[in-house]
Amino acid sequence: FVYRWGKKDHDFFVKRNIPYEKPAFIFGGSLDIILRRKTVVQALLEMHMKYKGMAYGAFDNRRPVLMLRDPQLIKQIMIKDFDHFVNRSDMFEGDENLFSSSLITMKDDTWREMRNTLSPAFTGRKMRQMFELMLEKQNEAMIYLKDKQGKGEDGFALEVKDFTTRLTHGIIASTAFGLQVNSFRDEDNEFYRRAKKAVNFDSLGQLKAFFTIIFPKLAKLLKIELFDKDFSDYFMRLVLDTMKYRAENNIRRADMIDLLMEAKGMIPNENSIKAQHREWSDLQVVAQCFLFFFAALEPLSGVMSFALHELMEYPDVQEKLYEEVQENNDQLEGKQVTYDVLHKMPYMDMVVSEVLRKWPVALVADRTCTKDYVYESPVTKERLEIRKGDIVRASMVGLHHDPNNFPDPDTLNPERFSEENKSLIENGAYFPFGLGPRNCIGNRFALLAIKAFLYNIIRDYRLEVSDKTCLPLELDKKTFQLRPVGGFWIQFKPRH
Ligand code: HEM
Numbered sequence: 324f325v326y327r328w329g330k331k332d333h334d335f336f337v338k339r340n341i342p343y344e345k346p347a348f349i350f351g352g353s354l355d356i357i358l359r360r361k362t363v364v365q366a367l368l369e370m371h372m373k374y375k376g377m378a379y380g381a382f383d384n385r386r387p388v389l390m391l392r393d394p395q396l397i398k399q400i401m402i403k404d405f406d407h408f409v410n411r412s413d414m415f416e417g418d419e420n421l422f423s424s425s426l427i428t429m430k431d432d433t434w435r436e437m438r439n440t441l442s443p444a445f446t447g448r449k450m451r452q453m454f455e456l457m458l459e460k461q462n463e464a465m466i467y468l469k470d471k472q473g474k475g476e477d478g479f480a481l482e483v484k485d486f487t488t489r490l491t492h493g494i495i496a497s498t499a500f501g502l503q504v505n506s507f508r509d510e511d512n513e514f515y516r517r518a519k520k521a522v523n524f525d526s527l528g529q530l531k532a533f534f535t536i537i538f539p540k541l542a543k544l545l546k547i548e549l550f551d552k553d554f555s556d557y558f559m560r561l562v563l564d565t566m567k568y569r570a571e572n573n574i575r576r577a578d579m580i581d582l583l584m585e586a587k588g589m590i591p592n593e594n595s596i597k598a599q600h601r602e603w604s605d606l607q608v609v610a611q612c613f614l615f616f617f618a619a620l621e622p623l624s625g626v627m628s629f630a631l632h633e634l635m636e637y638p639d640v641q642e643k644l645y646e647e648v649q650e651n652n653d654q655l656e657g658k659q660v661t662y663d664v665l666h667k668m669p670y671m672d673m674v675v676s677e678v679l680r681k682w683p684v685a686l687v688a689d690r691t692c693t694k695d696y697v698y699e700s701p702v703t704k705e706r707l708e709i710r711k712g713d714i715v716r717a718s719m720v721g722l723h724h725d726p727n728n729f730p731d732p733d734t735l736n737p738e739r740f741s742e743e744n745k746s747l748i749e750n751g752a753y754f755p756f757g758l759g760p761r762n763c764i765g766n767r768f769a770l771l772a773i774k775a776f777l778y779n780i781i782r783d784y785r786l787e788v789s790d791k792t793c794l795p796l797e798l799d800k801k802t803f804q805l806r807p808v809g810g811f812w813i814q815f816k817p818r819h
Pocket residue numbers: 426427428438614615618619622623626683684685686687688689755756757758759760761762763764765766768769
């Protein structure tokens with residue numbers, strides 16, 4: 324029995340006549356990663372380059388996954404034939420919890436209705452209002468750096484992932500939970516501690532996550548939950564109490580809580596959202612605030628950290644960006660950067676696009692096939708059959724580093740995204756925020772936060788190599804997070 328179970332689905336791609344990466348007994352496709360022999364990025368890149376053609380097979384732990392390689396096919400699945408591929412793959416089995424009830428994991432009509440409910444929170448108008456809340460947090464971060472700098476001119480070395488994580492926590496606490504926490508000054512606040520525990524899996528957390536994914540039924544039987552009850556109760560109480568307090572005291576604020584209160588009919592509704600959808604349960608509402616942690620915290624702080632590292636490694640790019648920042652800073656007479664100014668900085672846009680090409684931190688985007696599907700390549704006439712229940716996956720990291728799509732892929736070159744060059748980029752080959760109706764709902768939010776962050780840092784500091792910098796950047800195999808060996812160390816030299 325164990326032998327049969329350990330080899331379950333190993334012939335999946337043989338039967339389909341699709342080339343595939345052979346899985347290991349019991350552990351499927353993740354053995355090298357569990358044993359820390361490879362990083363996830365390395366495994367994805369190697370596979371992408373090894374296979375040719377439209378698609379190949381791989382195993383995500385024990386599940387067969389069809390890896391899509393061809394930009395045309397990816398566009399067809401993610402955009403044009405989205406109706407066959409509405410849902411993501413199930414990550415965890417188990418009872419309803421804060422993760423399983425969030426937009427990321429919702430399915431079919433429930434997903435559609437929740438996406439419609441949340442979309443107004445991410446429009447240009449709302450972003451403009453949320454920008455003010457973001458700036459408050461960015462200012463706290465800049466004060467922290469100033470204090471660290473002291474009077475010396477040489478500056479100081481900083482592990483920037485810790486710094487960007489604290490900043491992102493502050494932004495999420497404010498924009499999603501309506502909370503004012505200064506994670507720089509008050510380093511041990513309860514919100515920060517609890518949230519960090521949830522997202523920043525320690526070794527035991529990582530083991531629990533793997534166990535629940537590889538042995539979902541056993542985990543359910545043994546009542547091994549990814550989030551303990553105490554933790555879920557804290558966030559449920561936090562959001563529901565805030566809503567009650569605001570309703571009683573008639574408080575409005577440009578954040579997620581406000582939008583969800585509208586959706587629940589607790590306050591007057593600007594967007595007539597309530598009329599369009601069902602009654603959401605308390606769990607479903609709180610899960611949408613919580614999803615900022617899963618969907619936003621790690622990618623946002625990750626991209627900010629990689630951006631600083633890249634600017635440090637490419638001083639010419641850094642100087643060119645500084646010139647653009649300085650020009651705008653002069654026009655603003657040193658006042659705070661605005662939403663409009665950030666949208667009119669072409670070089671900033673090119674730099675951020677290129678950092679996201681090199682470091683598409685979400686790495687992959689998944690869909691589950693919900694109706695049988697056949698694709699025929701218009702070029703080669705090759706056919707690919709995808710059946711209901713199959714999982715398909717596009718590897719952004721593979722496509723973004725494929726020299727056929729981006730020559731010299733390991734070099735940071737913002738010119739790829741210049742006005743004249745960017746139209747040459749195929750959008751099935753570049754999609755750091757995913758593609759189609761199920762793409763990242765927070766992409767504008769993310770771009771805004773990253774650009775405001777870079778503006779402030781580059782205006783005040785020159786980024787240089789420190790004694791502890793990992794250069795060339797080598798990802799740490801010991802963690803599932805994207806982090807260089809020894810951390811993201813950078814020397815901050817004050818410009819003024
Ligand atoms: C640089 C930062 C970010 C990156 C690179 C990123 C990337 C992605 C990617 C690749 C997906 C999957 C898209 C697909 O399947 O086609 C996604 C989904 C999602 N992201 Fe982001 N994201 C970022 C920041 C954020 C932020 C700040 C938020 C919230 C404010 C957010 C909320 C979401 C949500 C809710 C989904 C699921 C959407 C759905 O299923 O309808 N993300 N993100």
